[in-house]
Every structure is written in C-alpha cells, then in structure tokens.
Amino acid sequence: MDIHLYFTLLPEALVASHLAPEEFGKYQAVGVHRRSSSQSLFFEIDPDFDSGYLPVRELSKRCWPHEHGSPRKSTYLGIYRVLEHLPVQAFGDLYVTTDDGRVLRLEKSAYEEEGDSNLYLYQEFVPVQPRVASSLPPSKFCRYITDRNQPVSVDRIVFCDLGLDDLAVDPVNGHGDDLPYGDLAHLRDCLSSVWRKGTKDVKVVNRFLRRQIHFRMIRRGFFVGGGDEMLFYPMPSKEDMESVHYEWWRSAQTSL
C-alpha cells in the first residue's frame, strides 16, 4: 500500500496514511462511522526530505496496514511545531474539505501582486489562528509576519485572504452588511486602524479561529511561506465553482 504524508492545518499535525487524498479528506471530515462532520484543510507532503525533528524516515515502520489487511487511516507523526520543520519545496497540493467530506484540490500557482491599495482580511491557520486586518498585500504580509526583526513573529505561516466587499476600500462608510463575519462594527474599527497610513499595518480582529471557515468568502486563495519564499494556492473562479467543482461548491455553501 502506498503511504501518503499529509500536513493538516486543523489542527497542525503531520499524518501518515494509506488513504489517497480524497479518501483522507472524507475520513477527516466525517470519520469512519459518519457520525461527525467538520471541515478539513491539508497539504500532501513529499516525504523525500530530511528532518531531525520529524520522523519522516520512519514512515514505513510507523504506518503499516492493520492485521486484517485494511489500510491505516492515520498515523500521527507530529503535532507541534510541524510547519517550521517542513521545507517549502515539500508542499504538494492543498485539499480543502467541506463538512460532509467533499474535497477540492488546489494546485500551486505563480503569485502576482494586485495593483491596488486595498485593505485585506487574513485568516491564519498555522502555527497560530488569529484573524487579522491588514493594509499589506499577501506577499508583504507573509514577509512581515515572519520577519524576525518584528516584536512578534513566526518562522512560517499558512493563511488565506477573505472577502471584504466595499470595506476593502472604505471601512468607515463602505457597504459591508452582506459580510458573514460576526461583530461588523469591530471589524470596521480594526480595518480603520490599518487604513490610516503610518500608524500600523496589522491589527488582530479575532485572536483565534472561532468557528468554521466560510470557504465561499476566500478571495484569492491560500498562502504558505516565510520571508521571501511564498507558495500560492488560488481558488477556482466562481464560474468554475458553479460548473467544474459544483458538488464541492454546493456543499461549501451549505455548512451551518
């Protein structure tokens, strides 16, 4: 049986499994007996790298089929400080799984900066999970948050950017009533504080991920990296969602 290596974001863990990504996503979302449901985000990781911290060389020893021959669904290899020990080159495709186990595969793509001066809302996943308002575009945000010269920083980060409607250009008067985030007044305050140039670039909106992610609100996609090294996993266009990935898109919108 093939052994796959996955890096899960909710929670941060390195997991070995005999399940292919689609199966693993379903397993993560709804379990074996289908009595639970939750979102799942994970990367497929190329195990061909050396690490003194993560036991990637012991995959076959740790992940073996069950005695009756069925595949092993998950063997946890690490649950703490995993991201900082994974080389960026080892990151394969990203799998975004809905509550009922529909899996969407996202591939890496070249990142291009948007030529605007909008505001951004980022949801961080690993290693910490705050939701952050920022005036920095994704690449600059990634560099900023992993900059060791800043008072607070992390080695690497996984995050996505979330839609802001009109608040992206005018957090005070812009129309934002159709946004699904709780406490809109607080969000406006946070965005306003980074809107005034010269004061601060980043403001924490929520200190941790309070509920599930509204996948439909992900604007451009997911970002992984540290310093100048950043991978970009774009979300499909709305047209593609409604046609090519319709089952996933429908499920993603049903989550309550």
Place this chain on the structure above:
Amino acid sequence: MMNLEPLFWLTPTSAILALIFAFFFFRWMMAKDEGTETMQRIAAHVRAGARAYLSQQYRVVAVVFVILALVFCYMAYGLRVQNPWVPFAFVTGGFFSALAGYFGMRTATYASNRAAAAAQESLNAALVVAFRSGAVMGLVVVGLALLDISIWFLVLNHFIGDDGIPGQKLVIITTTMLTFGMGASLQALFARVGGGIFTKAADVGADLVGKVEAGIPEDDPRNPATIADNVGDNVGDVAGMGADLYESYCGSILATASLGAAAYAAQPDMQLKAVLAPMIIGALGTLLSIGGIFLVRVRQEGSQKQLGAALSRAVNLSSLMIVFGSLGVLHLLGIDNLWGIWGAIVTGLITGIVIGYATEYYTSHAYSPTRKIAESSQTGPATVIISGMGTGFLSTAVPVLAIVAGITFAFLSASGWSFANLSGGLYGIGIAAVGMLSTLGLTLATDAYGPIADNAGGNAEMSHLGPEVRKRTDALDALGNTTAATGKGFAIGSAALTALALLASYMEELKMAIARIVSKTGEYVFPNLDRITSSEEVHALDLTTLVDSFEVNLMNPKVLIGLFIGSMMAFVFCGLTMQAVGRAAQSMVDEVRRQFRDIKGILEGEAEPEYAKCVEISTKGAQKEMMIPSSLAIIVPVVTGMVFGVAGVIGLLAGGLSAGFVLAIFMANSGGAWDNAKKYIEEGHLGGKGSAAHKAAVIGDTVGDPFKDTSGPSLNILIKLMSMVSIVMAGLTVATSFL
C-alpha cells in the same frame, strides 16, 4: 321537470372541455423527453412515494366516508331527520375531490423530470411543460366540480317533484346539492392536514439531519428523506391545494345557488336565473382559463421578470375578460338588478386581487416587511421570531379590510344599496366569491406549477445536470414561490366569502329541516316559543324572522358560548396540527439518523438510502396525526348543535370564521415571510449562507414551515367544513337541542 335556460348547458359543456384539455395537456406532457436514466429513476422514486401515500390516505378516508355515509343513511331513512339525498351527495363530493387530487398529483409526478429535461433546451420549454402540467390540476378541478354540479342539478331536477309551493322545488334542489359540499370539504381537510403533516415532517426531518447534522446540501440524493420531501411537495401543495380549492369552488357556487333560490323564491322565473348564474359564470371562467393557459410563454431565454410577467399577463387578461364576460352572461340571462349583481362579481375579483397583492407584499423579499425580518436575524433567532410574528399579525389588516370592504360592496351592490334586503345582499356576497374563483382553472394552474418547478429543480440537482439547467429550474422555482404565496392568499380570501355564504345557506337548510319535522309531527316550536303548523308557514319564513325565532342575537348566551367555542376551535386545531408535525418530524429525524448509521456507504454515495422507508414513516405519521383534528371539525359542530341549538351553531360558525380567517392569514403570511427572509439571506445578503444571520433565519423558517404549509391552509377548510357539517346536521340540530 322545469325547463332550463339554454345557457345552463354551457356549464356541462365547459366542464367536459376542461377535462378534454386537461387530458390533452397530460398527453402532451407525457410525450415530452423524460431525461436521462438517473432523472427517470429519481422521478420514479417520487412517483412511487406519492402513489403509496395517496393509496394509504384514500384507504383511511374511505373508511371514514363509509361510516359517515351509514350514519347519514340512518338519519335520513331511519330517523327521517335528514334529506334522503345527503348520503349520496356526500359520497360523490368526496369522490370527485379525491379524483381531482389523484389526477393532479399523478400529472405533477410525471412532469418534474420532463420539466427538468426541457430546461436543458430553454427556459421557455421548461416553463411551458411545468405550467401546462399544473394546468392539468386546475382544469381537472374545475372540470370535475362543474360536471358534478351539472349532473346533480339535472338528476335532482328530474327526481324532485313540484310540491305546489311556487319556487320551492329549486330551494330543495339547491339545499340538497349543498350537502355534497360536505364530502368535498371533509376530503379536502384530510388532504390538507394529512398532506401538510407529511410534507413538513419530511422537510423538517430532511433539513435537521441532512443539512444541520450531516452538512449535506438540500435535494442531495444521499439524504434518505429527500424523496419524501419531494413527495411532500406534491401531496401538500398539489393534492392538498387542489382539494382545498375544489371545495371552495363547489362551495361558493352551491351556496350562491342556494341563496339565489331563497332570495328569489317569490319570482320563479328570476329564481332559476339566480340559481344558474353562478354555474354559468364558473363555466365562462373555465373557458377563459383554457385560453389563458396558452398565453403563458416567454422568449427562449427570458428573465425572471419576464417569467412573472408571463403568468401575470394570463391571469390579468382572463380576469379582465371575466369582468366583461360576466356582464354578458347576466345580460343574456335577463337577470334583475343586472348592474348590482355584476358589481358584486367585480367586487369579488378586486378583493381577490387586493388580498393576493397584500400577501405578496408581506411575504416577498422584494418588499420591506420580509427584509426587516431578515435584518432582525443579525441579532439572533429570538428577534427573527418576534419580528416574523409581528409582521404576520400586521399582515392581517389589509386582507381583513379587503374582505370587509368586499362584503360591504357586494352586499350593498346586490341588495340595491339597502341593508334591509338581506337575502339579495347575501346572494351578492355569494356571487362575489364565485367571481373571485371564476378563473380558478388558471389560478390553480399557477399554484400547481410551483411544486412541479420545485421538483424539477430537485431532479436537476440530484441528476447532476449542468449549471445552466439548474439556473433555469431555479428561476422557475423562485417564480413558483411567489405564485404559491399569492395562491394561499386567494384561497383564504375565497374561504372567508364562501363561509359567509354558507352561514346564510345554513339558515335555508334549517327551513328544510323544520319543514320535515312539521310534515312528520304536525308542528314545530321555536326557542322563542313561536309555533308553526304547516309547511306553507315554514316556506314563508324570511331570514330575519328565522333569526328572531331562533333567538340569534348577542344577548343570548348560547350565541356567545358558540362564539367562544368557534374561536377556540381555530386555535386548538392549529395547536394539534403543529404538534402533529413536530411528532412526525421527530420520527423522520430518528429514521434518517438510523439510515446514516446503519447503511454503509450512504454518505459516500456508494449505497442508495431506503427512500421508501422515509415515505412510509411520513405517511403513517400523517394518517395517524390527521384523525384527531379532522374528527374534531366534525364532532364539535354536531355536539354544539345538539346542546346549544341553532343559536349556539351560528355563534360557533361566526367565531370559527372570524378567528379562523385572521389566524389563517397570520400563519400563512408569517410562515411565508420567514421562508423568504431566509431565501433573501441565502442570496448573499446579510452574511449569506452559513452566517450567524442565516442560522437564525433557518430557525425562523423551520418554525414557519408548519405555520404556512400545515396549520394555516388547513384553517381555510376547517371554517368551511364546520359550516358544511352544520348544514348537513341541521335536521339533527333542529330536532334535538337540549338547552
């Protein structure tokens, strides 16, 4: 046998034409592409479920009908306190109503996959398939109703002899015909309550476990209750609505004919015309409805607005034509007070339109009341419930005032602008209801079209058809939601007018009952101790004298007691039906959870759920739960009559009508507003799907489901059934009032 006006023959002719066109539309629909194998398989599941439900429902109802028919036989031939035609009239009323429901639902379940397949071609193709399939229901209902009325009129005209009292024969014929309305009403109540419980148990069960617990989308074939949910749309919104309006339609025509016979008893020539006028106007409306059906079409790819305009064009044009056509009919009949009676018909039409628009205003998210409910969801489910109930309460004002204005104008117009002409004015109210329902063939088609479009959307979804197809079926479904809300408003409005006409007809039925007692015992003593000893004296009684003799006034505690009981009935009935939905939904939730747990591979889409089991649970739940509320509607008027007499019954009917009418509007509108507030959020406003506002709105919608689809619509029938039971039991009431 009296000579009939040549125009009478328009009634059976239009009935047969309606049935021919219904058959033509059915055949036309059946010849359409059935879609892929998956589409056919899904439709077959829904069809089998609907058939299973209906056969079980009809078996239960048949038992009740047989028992009641035997009771009526005993009362008619044993005790001789009832009209001997009642048992047969009762059974045929129920039979034709059931037949209309069967044909309508059969057509709807064949049409959904065909409409979805047509949506692959164009929006217009899908609209025409869905609408003409809905038209089968509309035309079958009016066709069978007019046929039943025509046959009974001809049969009774042949068998009932002239007893020498001028005008008496038509009074006997029309009051006898009125009793077949009880069969239609009882069947309608079973269809509405049973269908309403079925559909909401399935809907709530499917949503609670499927969407909320398992996180799977609506209309997903992995959900075991999905097929039951689709079956429910058919049994509740097609068969239930059809049976409801069938009995309203029959009730309005028959009550008006009865009032016409009484109002013009002294003028036999005019009397026949007054009796035939509602039938002929119904016939004309049927012909116009057939024409209107062909007007419903859009360009190959019309917009949502054009879809709405296509339906409005047909309904408005037919209504406009009935305004002028009815004037022509009255002119050809040579009826007295032509302009006054025509004014009453126009008043009925306008009242229906006003109620329809008011319903749309309070329930559509294009307007502020529903949007405000949606906005209140941002502060949680409690405020959603509060604002939804507040909107529902407020929404009663316009329909009630419209009915008040309608009754006033119809009465005054037909009575020659005098409140003293009671019988003429009451005839005006009856014919206003006939005017409102005259184009029922078309308005019911727009109603029945809704669930067909809804099922077509579900079929497209489950069959994984392309986004363009789903977009088209979604557009059809959205339009169906609006027409359903308007249709409910129309049903409620017509129920109020019809019930009022039935209340007046009840007084006529009392005269028949007293006449039977006088012929048997030689005298009858009224509660005010007035005594009459001959049938001539009975037939000479006018409405005002009758009311005085039975002491029907607010100073009589029996009337007040009746009013309280009638008002209570509306609320108790709602409570029973809502709790029934809760219990049936709980069984469904348990079953869906069981299937997810026990059948491996359901959620992976590798194993097919046991759809039939969910249909069976909903069916059993509906049959079991509908018995108590339905029985109550029969027992309470009988017991009230036997204990408190005619005064108590009049109080009961008045209390039931006024409380039931307002409560029905409240429930239908608040439920509709909650539903559309949720849809408004799902369109992406106020946070869209999955937001906190959406969760709150979903709770509001779940509460509103039994409001708008079970209890509210059933109230329409409750108020009419209580009147019908009172009419049929008038003999017993007159003979055995204990207090």
